[in-house]
Every structure is written in C-alpha cells, then in structure tokens.
Amino acid sequence: MLLLFQPVITKKFLRKFIIGFFSKEALILIISCLLFFYFNQQITTFIGKYLVTSLTSNNIYLTVLTIVIVVFLISFQLIKITDRYKPAFEYWFILLAIIGMHFYYRVYLVNVPWSYLRISELKYLNCAYLDIIYASLLIFPIVYFTIWFKNLFRTSSELSVKNINIEDNPIENTDDDKIGYDDLVKRITGNVLHDIYNKSFTIGIVGPWGNGKSSLIKLVQNKIKENKPKNIVEINFYPFLNHNDEDIITEFFKSLSSKLEKYDGSLSKQLFGYADKLIQLYKKGDIKYFLDKHISLNSNTPAYNLYEEINSILKKINKKIIVYIDDLDRLNEKEIIQVLKLIRNTANFNNTVFIVAMDKKYVVDALKNSKDFQNERFVDKFFQLEVYLPEIKKSIxxxxxxxxxxxxxxxxxxxxxxxxxxxxxxxxxxxxxxxxxxxxxxxxxxxxxxxxxxxxxxxxxxxxxxxxxxxxxxxxxxxxxxxxxxxxxxxxxxxxxxxxxxxxxxxxxxxxxxxxxxxxxxxxxxxxxxxxxxxxxxxxxxxxxxxxxxxxxxxxxxxxxxxxxxxxxxxxxxxxxxxNFSKLMRLSFEKNDLRKNELDTLLSFTDFEDISKYLIAILKNNKGRQLIEQIKYIEPKTKEDLKTLTIILILCYNFIEEYQLFESDITYSLSFIIKPELYDRNSSLLKNEEWVSFIKKVYFESQKIKLYSKVRLLNLLWTNKGGNKLWGVGETYIKEIALKYFDEYLSKFNVTCWEKDDFKIFHIYNSLKDIGDIKNQINIEYIKFLKNNNLTVFCSQMLDTEAVDGNYKINNFVVGLFGSYDEFFDFVKKSHDNGNQQLNEFIEYLELMKITEFRGSLKYKFNDFPIREYPSKNYYYGFLESYKNLVQFFFEFNTVNIRKANDKLIDFTPLLTQLDLVIEIFQYDNKHFMFFFKNENNAQNEKFKIINMYASRIYNVLKSSIPNCHYKEITEENSIFIFDNDGIEIAKLKSYQV
Structure with a gap:
C-alpha cells in the first residue's frame, strides 16, 4: 500500500496540499462549519418551525414529484459531465453544505423535532424520499473524484497531449536553449541582482523579429527565481494588451500597485493618484517635458509631489522592482512613445529596473513620423544598456x-x-x-x-x-x-x-x-x-x-x-x-485529391466510351472540379492528347447538373485546350478537315451528349465567336445545327406535353434565337408547334405574378415570339377550342389587359385556368407589401362627351392625389372604359363613393352645355345617367374586383 501511494505523496504534493488547506476557499469552508455547529440549536429550531410540513402517509403525487426532481438532477449533472464542465468553488461549497446538513440531521442527530417520510416500497432499507433526492446529487462529485483519483497515478506524459502544430512560445528552461544564451542570461541576471540604482535603469534586449528576445527574458526571470532573492518584486507588463496609449499608464500603475500594496498601505492610493494626474496632463498636451532626460516637473505641481512621495516610500520598503516589457515592436507610434515615457521619466523610481525586448529598427521606423523624433539615435537616450542578440547560425x-x-x-x-x-x-x-x-x-x-x-x-x-x-x-x-x-x-x-x-x-x-x-x-x-x-x-x-x-x-x-x-x-x-505545378498553384488541400496516376490513366484513353466510363468514376468520387482545374495547366502534345482533353471537357459539360460542376470553369478550360491555331489550315498538330470531322462527331452530332447541354454550349460558342472562331466549323453549319436542335427538342413533345413548371424550352429558344438570322425561322416553327400542342400550358407559363393576391401580367417573351401583345392575344383567340373553359377564362383576362394596352398588371381571380406556384410572399416581402391592399375596378361609359369632360377636370387631379387614387381612361372596341386602382384596405367598399364623386364633377362640366343634364348615384343596381342614355355603368367584363 505504501508503494502504491509513493509516487503521489511527494514533497511537492504535500506543499501543494498545505498551501491549499490555508487558501481563502478552505478558510471559508472551515469558518462556515464552525458557525453551523455554534448556531446548531437555532438552525434546528428554524427548520422544525418553518421548513417542515405535516404529512403522515405516502401518495402518488409525492412519488411522481420525487421522480421528476431526481430525473432532472441526474440529467442536469450528466449534461454538465459530458460538456466537461468545471464547477466553481461556490458550487462545491453549496453542494457540500446541503449534503453535509442532510447527513448530520439524518444520521448523526437523532433527536430532531421532525421525522422523515419513508418510501413504503423500500421499508426494509429505511429509505426516505429526501434520501433519494440527496443521493442523486452525488453523481457529480463521484465522477469528478474518480477522474481526479485516476489522474493521481498517471504520469505527466500520459496526461499531456502532443500537439500537431508547434507553438511559438518562448523557452523557459536552459535545457531547451539551443542558441546558447546561457552565459548572456547569467551576465544580465548577475548585474541586475548586484546593482542598486538611485533612479530607474533600463536594459534593452535588441534583436530582429523572432530572434529569441522573449525567450531571453523568460530565462532571465527563471534565473532570478533560482537565486531566491528576498528583496525583489517582479512585474510582467504587456503594453500591447491595452486598447490605447492612455490605458498603458493606467495598467502599468495598476500592476505596480497590486505588487507593492502588501508592503505599504498608502502606496496603492498614491500610485493611482499619480496615474490620474499623468493622464490629465497627457490630455491637456502638457506632457512633452517627459521626453527630457530628467523629470522637469515644476516642484509645485501635484504630480511632482506625488512622484516624490512614491519615490520616498519605495526607498523605505527597500525593494528592487524589476519590470519586464516584451513585444515593444507590436505597438504603434503613440504607444511606443508612452512606454518610453514610463521607463525613463514618469516611472523613473528608485532602484527600478526595466528589461525591454524590442526590434530597434521597427521602433525607430515607427517613430520617424512622430513630431518628437529627432534623429536615428532618439531611442538611445531611453536605455542605459542595450544587449544585442547575435544572428543565429544557420546550422543551429x-x-x-x-x-x-x-x-x-x-x-x-x-x-x-x-x-x-x-x-x-x-x-x-x-x-x-x-x-x-x-x-x-x-x-x-x-x-x-x-x-x-x-x-x-x-x-x-x-x-x-x-x-x-x-x-x-x-x-x-x-x-x-x-x-x-x-x-x-x-x-x-x-x-x-x-x-x-x-x-x-x-x-x-x-x-x-x-x-x-x-x-x-x-x-x-x-x-x-x-x-x-x-x-x-x-x-x-x-x-x-x-x-x-x-x-x-x-x-x-x-x-x-x-x-x-x-x-x-x-x-x-x-x-x-x-x-505538380497545377496542384501547388491551386493550393488544393483536399484529402480526396485527384492523384497523378488517375489523371494519367484518363489521358491515356482515346476511345469515347473508355473516356466516358473512367471519367464518370472520377466524377462520382467528387474529383470533377479538380480535374477541370488540372486541365488548365496541361498542354496537348499530340493530336490524340488534344482529342482526349476535348472529349473530357465536353463530357464534363454534359454532366454539369449531375455532379455540381461549374460551367465557367469548363468553358475556361476549353478555351485553353481548343485554341484557334489548333484548327488552322497550317496547324502542325491537327489539320483543319480532321479537326472539323472530329468535333462534329464528338459534340455537334453526337447522340451521347444531351441536347440541352449541346444547346447551352452552342450559345456560348456563338457568343464568343470572335475568340474561338466557332472551332473552325463555320457560321453556316452553326445555324443549320441550331435549327436542327430546336426542331429536335420540339419533336419530343408531339406525344407528351411538357409540364407548366418546365422552362427548358424557353432556355433553348433564348439560347438559339440570336444565332445568325435564324430567329424568324425559329419563331415560325415555335408558333406552328403551339398551334398543334397544349396551348394552355404555354399561356400559364406566360402569366407572371407581380405581387400577392392574384395580381398578374403577361411576360414580354410573347413580344419577341409573336411581335406584340396584341398579336399574342389574336393568336390565342384564333387557336383555342371554344370548349376549353380554361383558355376561355384566360382570354377574358387578356381582354381586360388589352383594354389597358397591356400596361402594368391586373388583379384577376382564375377559377379554372392552371396557375403556376410562385415563390412565397416572404421572399419578396418588402416589395410586395405595397400590393397587399391594392384594389382595381373598371367602369364603362357609353358616350364620348364624358371622355371630353374628363379632360377638363382640372380640379379633380389634386383630389386624386389626396385620395391616393389613379384613374386611367382607355378606348377599346368602340367603347370607353375608366380603370381605377387604389391602395387601401376599404377601397373595395368605397368604389361607388369614388365613382359618384367623379361623376358629380363630370356633371358640373357637362350641365353648362347640356341644359337638361341630370344624374342619380350609382349603386349595385343602378348606373349613372348624365343625360338620357348617356352615362356610366359597371363594366360587364368579368373582373376580380367587379
């Protein structure tokens, strides 16, 4: 047993245990226990009087409540354990207090003024409900004690994790010093410990970036600790952690105060007061004197008095203060100036040593723009000793x-x-x-x-x-x-x-x-x-x-x-x-990388089927994008190379959608491979006739390439014909093949109609129509196709939504195909079957649109006509909100007199603006129509009020020229009659709002 604990109970372990026993947390625990036992009687009386209730028997509600509490406590602790939560001292204190009190009253103290309600099912165990709840609290301490006890017997190598990356930390042990700074460290340490200074003394550790300055400071610190001096106070000050140059003053004196307050109670207050005075002077701009060699403050200033008092106290406590300042070369110009003020002027205290690491070249360059900078030797006056680190040997x-x-x-x-x-x-x-x-x-x-x-x-x-x-x-x-x-x-x-x-x-x-x-x-x-x-x-x-x-x-x-x-x-x-060049230049860091042997194998094939089969295997392994990038760096050396690379890229274009390839990358790589000089008649690699025959076979006329892919690539080829010279096949052939592609695509729908959400036919049309002068031929074929196929689907696709709540317009695609909206309207009326209720409804909508000359959009409620699903309202939220309450309605009037009177309604225009109302008048089929639209919640209910207001003004204009003019207000049943049969009535055309 002694051998078992021998690795654990060491001098270091005992020292750590003793220090922990007298820590603040341990003292709080001991004092709390003493107070508990001292006031035990009062605590027991309080519990019996206020925290105990009368309950003589078990009930289902108590059992369920206990189970819920236990499940919650166990779940909470398990979640924290899996999250590797480290409990604070307060948690352990409260947990120990709760469990300790329960154990004390339940086991140790028998004569208490209450009894515990026991679980009848566990009567042989003498188990109470509270026992179960308190027991559930033990999971956390049991698990953590087990881990702690297990770690006691593990070596440091077992506990540590070997990092993959190498940290850039300064060395702290002379055994790790590979540069040979040991003698330098001893010399610096000896000087610092031996000398006593009346004012501050500053040592600069000078060297370029990354040359071991931080390591040297760490080694000096450790060397000083080895000497165990009793009169040394060490401060690590990191100015680069501060947000601005003013914070540097505050943080420095805060660090100094925290180290010195235990030696003199008044020193902390003095230091903070001194820091405040310095900041005030700094803000006023009166700080320039700090750049002089010595303190030049007026002896009557408060700052000077505080400085003298602080210096006097420091002499009395007789401590040498060593301040380590690292990474001066991380600071900007103002921050560097502030640190220099500290080390040479504002903190120029008795027996204070500053050891500062810096890249002097960086510091000088940073200060060149400062108004205080004088010359290259400006920095020298702040340091009494500069230790230059030698250049590290390349062999080391x-x-x-x-x-x-x-x-x-x-x-x-x-x-x-x-x-x-x-x-x-x-x-x-x-x-x-x-x-x-x-x-x-x-x-x-x-x-x-x-x-x-x-x-x-x-x-x-x-x-x-x-x-x-x-x-x-x-x-x-x-x-x-x-x-x-x-x-x-x-x-x-x-x-x-x-x-x-x-x-x-x-x-x-x-x-x-x-x-x-x-x-x-x-x-x-x-x-x-x-x-x-x-x-x-x-x-x-x-x-x-x-x-x-x-x-x-x-x-x-x-x-x-x-x-x-x-x-x-x-x-x-x-x-x-x-x-290799392409691999490194692409900076590709993919584990599933395209290997050289895979690329070489693919390039070794010449047969279309072999290339396709092996390429698909590469694409299935998600290496397609790498392959396309790789091809950019490959130069075809033979005509077989050229053919193979061309087939690979055309096949990749064919599989864009299946394998999520980028079209631009493929076309870019194609431009690298298929260059105009390759199919020039004088080409040494491939003769013109042979190239034309090859590219027609593997692309233009190949049945292995999808028609949709051929059309898209043909469009890109035509669009960039100035650079690619149409791959040498000529404009005549391109136009012929484009017409062939379009006819071929239309023919597939002679038996089966396309879906209303399938827009590929439009993509193909738009891709081919601008090739040469074939647009008219394509339009003729397309219109002929629509006559013989399901026109309803086409009309549904031409219906665009502009907003919510049934607001539609006709897509301008019909203008490019038919020549105008009117010609499209005539085509639909002539081509449709009168028995087709769906198209009849669409034609009614078109008639309303024709009245408005196809300007803008109209609200219309389709009952039978198939409407495509549009993106959700949330997608267009800000844009569509303005259409939410839009109301539109038509009125028909049967006399030209009313239209003439409308032009004279000068006073009505401001009213329309005030009412947010728009009125337009159109003529269609020898009839006159007024089109109203208004954006308002109750506009539908106010339509008669609006038209009557309008009619009253028409009446005022006409009554001067028509003596017997009269009218009555329009209602659901009545029209407005200005004179005899001349008047305004609700339009008989079917409208969503009418």
Whole structure:
C-alpha cells in the first residue's frame, strides 16, 4: 500500500496540499462549519418551525414529484459531465453544505423535532424520499473524484497531449536553449541582482523579429527565481494588451500597485493618484517635458509631489522592482512613445529596473513620423544598456528544424528522410528564408500541415522552395497563377523560365549590378532569364504591385530560377511538371485529391466510351472540379492528347447538373485546350478537315451528349465567336445545327406535353434565337408547334405574378415570339377550342389587359385556368407589401362627351392625389372604359363613393352645355345617367374586383 501511494505523496504534493488547506476557499469552508455547529440549536429550531410540513402517509403525487426532481438532477449533472464542465468553488461549497446538513440531521442527530417520510416500497432499507433526492446529487462529485483519483497515478506524459502544430512560445528552461544564451542570461541576471540604482535603469534586449528576445527574458526571470532573492518584486507588463496609449499608464500603475500594496498601505492610493494626474496632463498636451532626460516637473505641481512621495516610500520598503516589457515592436507610434515615457521619466523610481525586448529598427521606423523624433539615435537616450542578440547560425536553425520535423507524429519516417536529404541540397533555399526560430517553427508547421495533401508526388526541394515562395510573395503567386504565360514557358508537359533572346541581352546590364549581392555559394544566374527584365530598376511597377524591396526582388528571382530555371526538365516529381505545378498553384488541400496516376490513366484513353466510363468514376468520387482545374495547366502534345482533353471537357459539360460542376470553369478550360491555331489550315498538330470531322462527331452530332447541354454550349460558342472562331466549323453549319436542335427538342413533345413548371424550352429558344438570322425561322416553327400542342400550358407559363393576391401580367417573351401583345392575344383567340373553359377564362383576362394596352398588371381571380406556384410572399416581402391592399375596378361609359369632360377636370387631379387614387381612361372596341386602382384596405367598399364623386364633377362640366343634364348615384343596381342614355355603368367584363 505504501508503494502504491509513493509516487503521489511527494514533497511537492504535500506543499501543494498545505498551501491549499490555508487558501481563502478552505478558510471559508472551515469558518462556515464552525458557525453551523455554534448556531446548531437555532438552525434546528428554524427548520422544525418553518421548513417542515405535516404529512403522515405516502401518495402518488409525492412519488411522481420525487421522480421528476431526481430525473432532472441526474440529467442536469450528466449534461454538465459530458460538456466537461468545471464547477466553481461556490458550487462545491453549496453542494457540500446541503449534503453535509442532510447527513448530520439524518444520521448523526437523532433527536430532531421532525421525522422523515419513508418510501413504503423500500421499508426494509429505511429509505426516505429526501434520501433519494440527496443521493442523486452525488453523481457529480463521484465522477469528478474518480477522474481526479485516476489522474493521481498517471504520469505527466500520459496526461499531456502532443500537439500537431508547434507553438511559438518562448523557452523557459536552459535545457531547451539551443542558441546558447546561457552565459548572456547569467551576465544580465548577475548585474541586475548586484546593482542598486538611485533612479530607474533600463536594459534593452535588441534583436530582429523572432530572434529569441522573449525567450531571453523568460530565462532571465527563471534565473532570478533560482537565486531566491528576498528583496525583489517582479512585474510582467504587456503594453500591447491595452486598447490605447492612455490605458498603458493606467495598467502599468495598476500592476505596480497590486505588487507593492502588501508592503505599504498608502502606496496603492498614491500610485493611482499619480496615474490620474499623468493622464490629465497627457490630455491637456502638457506632457512633452517627459521626453527630457530628467523629470522637469515644476516642484509645485501635484504630480511632482506625488512622484516624490512614491519615490520616498519605495526607498523605505527597500525593494528592487524589476519590470519586464516584451513585444515593444507590436505597438504603434503613440504607444511606443508612452512606454518610453514610463521607463525613463514618469516611472523613473528608485532602484527600478526595466528589461525591454524590442526590434530597434521597427521602433525607430515607427517613430520617424512622430513630431518628437529627432534623429536615428532618439531611442538611445531611453536605455542605459542595450544587449544585442547575435544572428543565429544557420546550422543551429537547420538542426532545430530537423528535430521538429523528426519529432512530429504527422509525417511518415520515409518522408522525414526525404526532407532531411532535401535540406542538404544547396538548391533548397533554407539559408535565404530562415533567419530565426520563429521562421523555423512556421516552416515546420507549414510542412506538417501541407505534407498530407501532396501525397509524396513532389520532390521536397521544390516543395519547400514553393512554400517559401507562396508565404513570402502571395501577390506574386496570384499573378503567376492568372498570367503564367508572362513568366513561364509551357512545353512538353513542363513549365520553365524563358531564356533571354540575343537582342535583349543588353537590357539587363544595370540589373546585373543590382542583383550581384547573391551569396558566393549560390550558382544561380538570374541575368540569363527573361524574367529579370520584368524587375528592371528603371521600372518599379512590379515593386509596387508585389510590395518588393531590393532584397525581396533578388530573393524572388533566386527562388523562381531554382524552381523553374531548368531548361530541360524530365523529373516527374519536379514542380515544373504540369501536374505538380497545377496542384501547388491551386493550393488544393483536399484529402480526396485527384492523384497523378488517375489523371494519367484518363489521358491515356482515346476511345469515347473508355473516356466516358473512367471519367464518370472520377466524377462520382467528387474529383470533377479538380480535374477541370488540372486541365488548365496541361498542354496537348499530340493530336490524340488534344482529342482526349476535348472529349473530357465536353463530357464534363454534359454532366454539369449531375455532379455540381461549374460551367465557367469548363468553358475556361476549353478555351485553353481548343485554341484557334489548333484548327488552322497550317496547324502542325491537327489539320483543319480532321479537326472539323472530329468535333462534329464528338459534340455537334453526337447522340451521347444531351441536347440541352449541346444547346447551352452552342450559345456560348456563338457568343464568343470572335475568340474561338466557332472551332473552325463555320457560321453556316452553326445555324443549320441550331435549327436542327430546336426542331429536335420540339419533336419530343408531339406525344407528351411538357409540364407548366418546365422552362427548358424557353432556355433553348433564348439560347438559339440570336444565332445568325435564324430567329424568324425559329419563331415560325415555335408558333406552328403551339398551334398543334397544349396551348394552355404555354399561356400559364406566360402569366407572371407581380405581387400577392392574384395580381398578374403577361411576360414580354410573347413580344419577341409573336411581335406584340396584341398579336399574342389574336393568336390565342384564333387557336383555342371554344370548349376549353380554361383558355376561355384566360382570354377574358387578356381582354381586360388589352383594354389597358397591356400596361402594368391586373388583379384577376382564375377559377379554372392552371396557375403556376410562385415563390412565397416572404421572399419578396418588402416589395410586395405595397400590393397587399391594392384594389382595381373598371367602369364603362357609353358616350364620348364624358371622355371630353374628363379632360377638363382640372380640379379633380389634386383630389386624386389626396385620395391616393389613379384613374386611367382607355378606348377599346368602340367603347370607353375608366380603370381605377387604389391602395387601401376599404377601397373595395368605397368604389361607388369614388365613382359618384367623379361623376358629380363630370356633371358640373357637362350641365353648362347640356341644359337638361341630370344624374342619380350609382349603386349595385343602378348606373349613372348624365343625360338620357348617356352615362356610366359597371363594366360587364368579368373582373376580380367587379
């Protein structure tokens, strides 16, 4: 048993237990227990008097209530356990108090002024209802105690999780110090602990980004802790966590106060008061004197008095204050100035040491725009000592990188060996791109992450160099991907840099000098390649576009030469190979990636059926989009390659809907493969006649390609005929095949009618009508087709909704097909069967539309005519709300006198505006009609009021010229008669509102 607990009961464990026993939470628990026992009698009396009820027997309601409570408590605890909830101290305190009190009164204290109601079914167990409820509360503590007890016997390696990615944390242990900072740490620590300063002393840890400044500070902190000094107060201050430069002052003095308040009670108040004064001065703009070498505050100012009082207290408590400030190079100009004020002026306290990590170049560059900046040495006066971190040797960085890679569980052993070999090659640009530990960790993380997706198909020298290229020059990668012909030549399945032609040899003389700073160990010859001309000194366009300085330009060119400089590439694992190049340029991170052997197998087929069968297998594995992207980077080398690639893309276009492919990607890839020069009569790859015969067979006249797909692609071909030259088949053939496609599509409906929600026929019509001059021929065929087929479905499709509640208009498609709305109306009237009640109803609607000259829309209630389902109202909510209460109605008047009088109603126009009422007058079939529409809830009920108001004004105009003019108000039964038989009546045409 002793051996069992030996790993647990260690000196460290006992120390932790003793500290925990005297913690604030433990003291609260002990005091609460003592108070409970001290007031035990009063608590017992209170429970017996106020919390106990009389109940002598069991009942079903109590049982059900108990079950509900228990189920709820158990469920709640199980949910929290599965969520890995960590209870706070308050939870454990309350839970322990509740269970402890129950145990005390139920087991220990027998003589209590109440009794527990027991469960009759469990009488042999002497179990009460409250026992069940309290027992259900034990699930949480039992589970967590079990986990805690189990973890006691697990080693730290078992408890820890090995991360996939490598964190960029500063080292804290000298054993992890691979750079050799140990002597430097000892020297800094010795000086800090030994010296006593009258004012503050500032040490700058200076080095470039990622060079280990944070690690050095951590090592100094740990070294100081090892010496166990009793008079040291350490403060870690992180100014980059503050929101603005004023917060820096507040947070610094808050941190200082929290560390020093236990040594002097008045110091905290003094520090906060001092901080407030500084902020006030800062807001007033009177803070400029803080930039001087010494405090120059007027001795009568409150801020100066507070400063002196604080400094006096600090001398009395006799503590050395060490303030660590990391990442000064994360701050902006104003924040840097504020920190410098603190460390040299406003916090220039007795025996205070500031250890500040910074990239001095960044700090100086950031301060150049400040009005306080004087010269390059401006920052020097704030530091009494600057410790410059040496440049880390490349061999150290390389060893660290190899260790990180070999320690990773995400990379296979054989891949690790390949990476190690790649790092030994001078072509790998590790020495140029990696200059600090942060670079090492970033590259390692990038390799660990991306290695999974390259499937060991690319050599690791190229892969590592490409990682450098894309992480350092993302804008250039984008340009290279979209304009690769500008930078690279593509031949025989490989990409490579163009060498300069002899006539351009003199263009780069100045450039050679610019790029002569290449390391002696490098054999890269930048000036021999044409790409150097794109970065010539006198033209800085690319400098601005890619944000390049001189060294960036040089390094970019070195990288491109290493990646694509080989003029005779043969290695299939090189980045120059079109498959590998496209894979990396696409930045594809798909686990189900299209493998090179799959692509090679597909490209090896020449038979249409074989290609189709293998392609479908690729598409079913969701690799279609990758394949289409891959083809953009492939150059056909033989006529068989050209034919195979063309068939693949046409088949992909045929399967767009089935496999969710992108039409634009396919057509874009087609433009790469089928170029005008390929079917030129002088083409060396494929003669014109052979190409025309091939493309007609596999696309235009193929029965294996869906008609709808052929039509869509034909439309795109015609639309872009200026660039694709119609693939060499000629305009005459294109027009003939377009008419054939349309007739072929119409013929399929000679037996079976299409559905009212099937709009493919319109898509086909619109795709073909603009090809050449065939629109009239297509219209004739289409109209002839409609005469002999179900006209009702076509009319239903021509009925568009503009709003809710039966508001319709006629689609303007009929204008393009018939010439006008009137011709469409005449066609429907002549072509329909009078016995077709559905079309009779539609014609009634058309007559109303004809009255209004087919302007706008009308409300109409169709009873028999089939209406298509429209999108839900919620889809058009904001737009349709204005139509919700729209009311429309017609009135017919039988005399031209009324129409003439209407033109004289000048005074009626303002009234119409006031009533939000629109009146239009139309003439149709030798009759006159008034069309009213109004947007109002009760407009339907007010239609007679509106027309009577209108008629009264007509009457006032006419009575001067017609002496015997008279009228009576219109009602449901009566019309308005102005004079004899001249008057206004409700239109006899069927309308939704009439």
């Amino acid at each position: 960085l390389l060893d660290l990188f190899e260790k990180l890679i070999f320690d990773s569980n995400e990379i296979e052993p054989k891949v690790k060996e390949k990476i190690k070999i790649a790092l030994t090659r001078k072509e790998t640009l590790f020495r140029y791109y990696i200059s600090n530990i942060r670079d090492v960790k970033k590259l390692a993380n990038q390799l660990i992450f991306e290695n999974t997706f390259i499937n060991d198909e690319i050599n690791y020298t190229d892969f590592i160099n490409f990682i450098f290229l894309k992480t350092h020059y993302p804008k250039f990668i984008q340009s290279l991907n979209t304009n690769r012909a500008k930078f690279l030549n593509h031949k025989n399945g490989f990409y490579y840099l163009n060498e300069k032609s002899p006539e351009n040899e003199n263009r780069t003389e100045a450039l050679i000098k610019e790029f002569n700073r290449i390391s002696d160990e490098s054999s890269v010859e930048i000036d021999k390649y044409d790409i150097a001309n794109l970065f010539k000194i006198e033209d800085n366009c690319y400098e601005k576009q890619f944000n390049l300085n001189c060294w960036d330009k040089e390094l970019l060119l070195i990288t491109l030469v290493e990646l694509f400089g080989n003029q005779s590439p043969t290695n299939p694992d090189s980045i120059q190979h079109e498959y």
